[in-house]
Amino acid sequence: MVTIQDIANKAQVSAMTVSRVITGSAPEKVSAATRARVLKIAEELGYTPNIAARALRAKCSFLFGLVVSGIDHSFTASIVEGIQEVAMSKDYSCLLYITRGNTELEIRSLEALVAKQADGIIWVPNKQIPVCIPKLSQRVKIVQLLNKEVDHLPAVLVDQVRGQYLATSYLTQLGHRYIGYVMKNDRHSRERLIGHRQALADAGIYSSPVINLENDWSGQVDAIRLFLTENPQITAIAASTDMLAWCAIQAAGHLGRRIPDDLSITGFDNIELATQVIPALTSVDQPKKNLGQVAMQVLTRYIQGEEVEDVTMQTQLVVRNTTANNGSRSVALRPGPAADR
Amino acid sequence: MVTIQDIANKAQVSAMTVSRVITGSAPEKVSAATRARVLKIAEELGYTPNIAARALRAKCSFLFGLVVSGIDHSFTASIVEGIQEVAMSKDYSCLLYITRGNTELEIRSLEALVAKQADGIIWVPNKQIPVCIPKLSQRVKIVQLLNKEVDHLPAVLVDQVRGQYLATSYLTQLGHRYIGYVMKNDRHSRERLIGHRQALADAGIYSSPVINLENDWSGQVDAIRLFLTENPQITAIAASTDMLAWCAIQAAGHLGRRIPDDLSITGFDNIELATQVIPALTSVDQPKKNLGQVAMQVLTRYIQGEEVEDVTMQTQLVVRNTTANNGSRSVALRPGPAADR
DNA sequence: CTGTTAGCGCCTTCAC
DNA sequence: GTGAAGGCGCTAACAG
Numbered sequence A, B: 001m002v003t004i005q006d007i008a009n010k011a012q013v014s015a016m017t018v019s020r021v022i023t024g025s026a027p028e029k030v031s032a033a034t035r036a037r038v039l040k041i042a043e044e045l046g047y048t049p050n051i052a053a054r055a056l057r058a059k060c061s062f063l064f065g066l067v068v069s070g071i072d073h074s075f076t077a078s079i080v081e082g083i084q085e086v087a088m089s090k091d092y093s094c095l096l097y098i099t100r101g102n103t104e105l106e107i108r109s110l111e112a113l114v115a116k117q118a119d120g121i122i123w124v125p126n127k128q129i130p131v132c133i134p135k136l137s138q139r140v141k142i143v144q145l146l147n148k149e150v151d152h153l154p155a156v157l158v159d160q161v162r163g164q165y166l167a168t169s170y171l172t173q174l175g176h177r178y179i180g181y182v183m184k185n186d187r188h189s190r191e192r193l194i195g196h197r198q199a200l201a202d203a204g205i206y207s208s209p210v211i212n213l214e215n216d217w218s219g220q221v222d223a224i225r226l227f228l229t230e231n232p233q234i235t236a237i238a239a240s241t242d243m244l245a246w247c248a249i250q251a252a253g254h255l256g257r258r259i260p261d262d263l264s265i266t267g268f269d270n271i272e273l274a275t276q277v278i279p280a281l282t283s284v285d286q287p288k289k290n291l292g293q294v295a296m297q298v299l300t301r302y303i304q305g306e307e308v309e310d311v312t313m314q315t316q317l318v319v320r321n322t323t324a325n326n327g328s329r330s331v332a333l334r335p336g337p338a339a340d341r
Numbered sequence C: 001c002t003g004t005t006a007g008c009g010c011c012t013t014c015a016c
Numbered sequence D: 001g002t003g004a005a006g007g008c009g010c011t012a013a014c015a016g
Helices: A004-011 A015-023 A032-045 A051-058 A075-089 A103-115 A160-173 A187-202 A220-230 A242-254 A288-303 A328-333 B004-011 B015-023 B032-045 B051-058 B075-089 B103-115 B160-173 B187-202 B220-230 B242-254 B288-303 B328-333
Strands: A063-068 A093-098 A120-123 A141-145 A155-158 A179-184 A210-213 A236-239 A264-269 A282-285 A311-313 A316-318 B063-068 B093-098 B120-123 B141-145 B155-158 B179-184 B210-213 B236-239 B264-269 B282-285 B311-313 B316-318
Touching: A004 A015, A004 A032, A015 A032, A051 B051, A063 A075, A063 A103, A075 A093, A075 A288, A075 B093, A093 A103, A093 B075, A103 A120, A120 A288, A141 A288, A155 A288, A160 A179, A160 A187, A160 A236, A160 A264, A160 A282, A160 A316, A179 A187, A179 A220, A179 A242, A210 A220, A220 A242, A236 A242, A242 A264, A288 A311, B004 B015, B004 B032, B015 B032, B063 B075, B063 B103, B075 B093, B075 B288, B093 B103, B103 B120, B120 B288, B141 B288, B155 B288, B160 B179, B160 B187, B160 B236, B160 B264, B160 B282, B160 B316, B179 B187, B179 B220, B179 B242, B210 B220, B220 B242, B236 B242, B242 B264, B288 B311
Parallel strands: A063 A093, A063 A120, A120 A141, A141 A155, A155 A311, A179 A210, A179 A236, A236 A264, A264 A282, B063 B093, B063 B120, B120 B141, B141 B155, B155 B311, B179 B210, B179 B236, B236 B264, B264 B282
Antiparallel strands: A093 B093, A282 A316, B282 B316
């Protein structure tokens, strides 16, 4: 371990001078010659600052925590990437805690982070809000990501309602009038349903079949198949997640309905799978990487004691191959998008 | 921030006594009464040890890094879970670095970890080995996970060859004689090919069509479809990953071949997707969580200066619904697995 | 421009 | 059983 003192000895200057060079603070207080010499020796000796000492002195650990339920389907991976990028540039390191949706584990993770003296936490809340949050939030700065579950803590969010509005509007513009909504029963899916209904209303459509699926996997495809059979007039499905959209693709396949000719499908999240399924999925893209970047920026500002406000980010519709005009096989015969049926 | 001194003042004892109680070292050196009192006050004050100070003193950061190319398809998630579990029990925190397969980023991550004084690193190497590894490995303890790319560093591995041997053997036991191997061109897939060939050889089969796919997604399904068309005698496919197996399912679907009746398929990795596709995928399970646990155990022993050796872990075949006897529709007519054709 | 002093919170060492 | 001293590596604050 090479210390500042070592450099000071070799360079024949005081430790303080070395410190000034290393940290780059108050550059006017050290001559160019000294600076060069110190830098050279630091390089030679392979000096790396001791963050523990620094943290002790600065009363700031340069550590923050990321508490997420899981890192599946490349969604969180992109977020982490964004976080990482900003964190690196600010000399912050990311402590990762995965909770698997387990509230018990979530609490332990948050507490561990306090114990570890993390300066802040980026937290993707689960359904259940741990009761300890108010207590913990006095000791660390917590930024909520994706879900705003606790009122007085800042949050970085995505406008789910508007996102689904984009997707469903696109379907109505393609001339679809009977659009089924396939959802599971979680917070985002419910928010998206609101956007779905807004889009329908704006297109003058006031009813739409909805199927609300349980959260486990078994039988989802079958359930959607039944849903399609019972609602034969459906020409398009808006799914509240890409995974559900994928189930819908499979269900349609079993019924012999071709996509997008016989049935249009939209997803939400734009996960990697969306490009890997065949046909590639039209989906609402969440700005994942950007989300991570913004969250980290908000967190650092929050840590520094600045006032921070909630940020809501927007989505984008990515059109791929699962959507087509209603009755697309005869689309060439029609002059433009059907205004009515 | 509550310090040991604060507790000492309030408890009317020396800081040293408090320290002894808190750390639990040399318990015989403090009376039960004092201990109880100190503990009570620590609790009241909400004391949490300052790890920065501890790290400074102990010359040990209690931090380790995890450097992975990505966290996709729940594979790494389980590994991280295992790592986390052991790490928590040993008071270690995990710094996560995601490299996206980018060697540049990988180097920066490893160097950042050295700069951050991480005690050790669990590293899942990419194809290209950063040249800086030998230099870095003098300053941190590095354990390789999944790939052994650097000879003199310990590794925690999975027996890929044996894993594929299990899958292909199962297919031969089901009476399949024409088994296509679908792979991409990476290290694990190549190792698995060896196991595949061993299993075939042990069943007296000495040739098998192999298709080696590029690493991007576009056209994989089509490529497999072509492969199946050009090798019509194939009754089973051993895919070197679950994702490829999934592509094979899609390709088979396009050709109107029913699974498992007309075509058996095995995957490898047993990712979450394997249970979500229809039909559910027969796959070789990698002991993901266990892998993480073992890696972390090896790392802590390594950090403590113990001699550590490579660990190779075994896989398990998980039979689901994509595999059936060759000619399964008439299987009831046959007395047992076909010994020859 | 440069140097000295002091202390962040913890715990090993030695003395009582 | 208990306590006092000292230092890990770093850097504000204050002299010169």
